[in-house]
Amino acid sequence: MDEAGLRTLLDRLADTEPPPARVDLDAAIARGRRGRRWRRVRAGIWALLAAGAVAAVVAALVVPAQPSAQRPAYGAAAPARFNPLVPYAEFGWLPPGFQVGVRGGTMSRSGPAQLILDAFSGSNAILQLFVYPTGICHVGHAEVCSAYNTSQPVLSRAPDVHGHRAYWLRTASLTWEYAPGAWSVLSWPQISPWPPDGSERAAVLRVAAGVRYGQTAPIRFPYWLSGLATPWRVSNVDYTLLAGRPAVQTLEVSNGPADTAGVDTIDVDFTPAAHSDWSCPTEGIQHVTVDGAAAVLDNLPGGERVCIPDWRGLRLSVMTAFLETPRPHPADVLTIARKLHPIGPDPAHWTADLQR
Amino acid sequence: MSGPQVDYVEYVAGRLARLRRLAYLLCQDWHEADDLVQATLTRLYTYWPRAARMDNIDAYVRTILVRTFLGERRSAWSRRVLLPGTAQADGVAAGADPDAVLDVREALAAIPPRQRATLVLRFYCDLDVEQSATVLGCSAGTVKSQTSKGLAALRRMLEPAWGGGSDRG
Numbered sequence: 001m002d003e004a005g006l007r008t009l010l011d012r013l014a015d016t017e018p019p020p021a022r023v024d025l026d027a028a029i030a031r032g033r034r035g036r037r038w039r040r041v042r043a044g045i046w047a048l049l050a051a052g053a054v055a056a057v058v059a060a061l062v063v064p065a066q067p068s069a070q071r072p073a074y075g076a077a078a079p080a081r082f083n084p085l086v087p088y089a090e091f092g093w094l095p096p097g098f099q100v101g102v103r104g105g106t107m108s109r110s111g112p113a114q115l116i117l118d119a120f121s122g123s124n125a126i127l128q129l130f131v132y133p134t135g136i137c138h139v140g141h142a143e144v145c146s147a148y149n150t151s152q153p154v155l156s157r158a159p160d161v162h163g164h165r166a167y168w169l170r171t172a173s174l175t176w177e178y179a180p181g182a183w184s185v186l187s188w189p190q191i192s193p194w195p196p197d198g199s200e201r202a203a204v205l206r207v208a209a210g211v212r213y214g215q216t217a218p219i220r221f222p223y224w225l226s227g228l229a230t231p232w233r234v235s236n237v238d239y240t241l242l243a244g245r246p247a248v249q250t251l252e253v254s255n256g257p258a259d260t261a262g263v264d265t266i267d268v269d270f271t272p273a274a275h276s277d278w279s280c281p282t283e284g285i286q287h288v289t290v291d292g293a294a295a296v297l298d299n300l301p302g303g304e305r306v307c308i309p310d311w312r313g314l315r316l317s318v319m320t321a322f323l324e325t326p327r328p329h330p331a332d333v334l335t336i337a338r339k340l341h342p343i344g345p346d347p348a349h350w351t352a353d354l355q356r
Numbered sequence: 357m358s359g360p361q362v363d364y365v366e367y368v369a370g371r372l373a374r375l376r377r378l379a380y381l382l383c384q385d386w387h388e389a390d391d392l393v394q395a396t397l398t399r400l401y402t403y404w405p406r407a408a409r410m411d412n413i414d415a416y417v418r419t420i421l422v423r424t425f426l427g428e429r430r431s432a433w434s435r436r437v438l439l440p441g442t443a444q445a446d447g448v449a450a451g452a453d454p455d456a457v458l459d460v461r462e463a464l465a466a467i468p469p470r471q472r473a474t475l476v477l478r479f480y481c482d483l484d485v486e487q488s489a490t491v492l493g494c495s496a497g498t499v500k501s502q503t504s505k506g507l508a509a510l511r512r513m514l515e516p517a518w519g520g521g522s523d524r525g
Binding site for chain 1: 361364365368372373376377378380381386387390393394397398400401460461464475476479480493494495497498501504505507508510511512513
């Protein structure tokens with residue numbers, strides 16, 4: 001993707017001739033007044049929280065069952081759901097110049113119905129692998145992965161990958177059935193010609209054939225959770241590779257199935273406090289404590305966040321993007337923050353045992 | 357009308373067109389964009405006593421708009437069919453390549469809302485990674501990740517139409 005080209009197109013798109021505005025300023029003011037009254041009610045709720053008066057709201061800690069990852073032979077059955085804490089696949093071979101992990105500047109995303117692996121090259125080209133569990137994708141005239149609303153037209157049959165059927169897709173991608181009913185998609189940065197030929201073709205097929213499934217290396221965390229109150233569960237984990245091992249960047253928990261309608265999500269972000277690339281807010285905040293650590297509560301419209309500037313060497317942010325009052329319950333962000341137990345910034349001490 | 361309310365109305369009058377354009381890039385639909393702006397201005401009024409004292413009200417309002425967009429999309433996105441080809445055909449700016457502009461709108465409509473918001477903040481609002489992270493309420497690392505995923509997704513959808521032939525990132 002040419003970033004300058006995208007910038008130009010966004011400018012042109014924004015310059016599209018708008019219809020007359022339907023914005024009603026009087027209605028905004030009237031509803032805004034009601035919102036001010038609601039804020040005063042919420043301020044009272046937060047005061048109660050700070051005093052610990054609603055501790056009884058916190059439900060019993062439940063560790064949701066996660067399917068275990070196994071290391072199957074190529075083509076053996078894939079699970080119906082992935083364990084977000086144990087990335088199911090990894091690259092086995094990458095073209096020269098491509099890297100994954102911190103050195104490559106990449107982040108991957110592990111969820112129950114989709115695993116996304118990124119590899120970057122020195123020229124900033126991105127190669128992406130999407131891995132789906134059994135039953136998510138179906139291939140006919142197009143590959144349709146229903147859970148994610150994606151549909152990619154099939155161009156032609158491609159050489160089998162380890163004896164399993166594969167197809168070239170119009171979107172500069174190769175897809176193959178790595179296990180019965182389970183598909184992978186490799187998105188390639190070089191698109192002309194497509195399907196590729198010569199060494200390009202060999203490289204695409206070699207990356208596909210090299211993918212290793214059934215991985216069992218768990219993601220490691222600089223904190224652990226003393227449990228999540230029902231119905232909260234781990235839904236997605238953004239992770240990178242540190243010294244070749246998966247390490248969390250962002251933990252996402254949801255109060256329902258991942259990536260579905262009506263489900264609230266809360267993100268837990270962290271950074272070493274001494275080398276942080278972000279700060280806790282200082283305006284419009286409320287001061288609270290989390291396990292004795294000073295923290296701030298930021299209830300900006302559209303998002304609620306607990307930010308702990310320095311908790312045993314970690315800076316932690318627990319945030320939801322919701323403000324559709326009163327959901328999620330105002331206690332949820334602070335409740336989940338109080339389930340965190342920081343370990344520290346040294347990856348050597350991090351844990352894969354996230355929920356205890 | 358009281359003094360603060362006058363300030364609020366004056367502020368909104370001066371920024372309405374810009375807010376609508378930002379909302380349109382996020383929604384790809386002018387009606388939805390106006391709904392988003394309406395919700396943003398309602399929330400802005402709720403918080404106006406605080407906002408009016410800020411050095412950078414524009415940044416604050418942008419944050420409200422983007423987070424409102426993401427909040428509402430999280431509850432609604434899977435009920436919407438976000439497949440390429442479903443965006444409505446609004447008019448295109450004079451002088452623009454209509455096909456390219458419509459392509460990018462359809463492609464934007466087909467990527468997840470958080471990636472879309474990240475790309476709009478980075479490449480339309482010209483925010484850097486840290487500024488985008490502040491608006492989105494996430495880490496700089498997550499912004500980088502969302503940017504790379506969003507660009508990759510756009511590339512996958514746009515390249516066949518653009519017919520490019522070189523290495524891209």
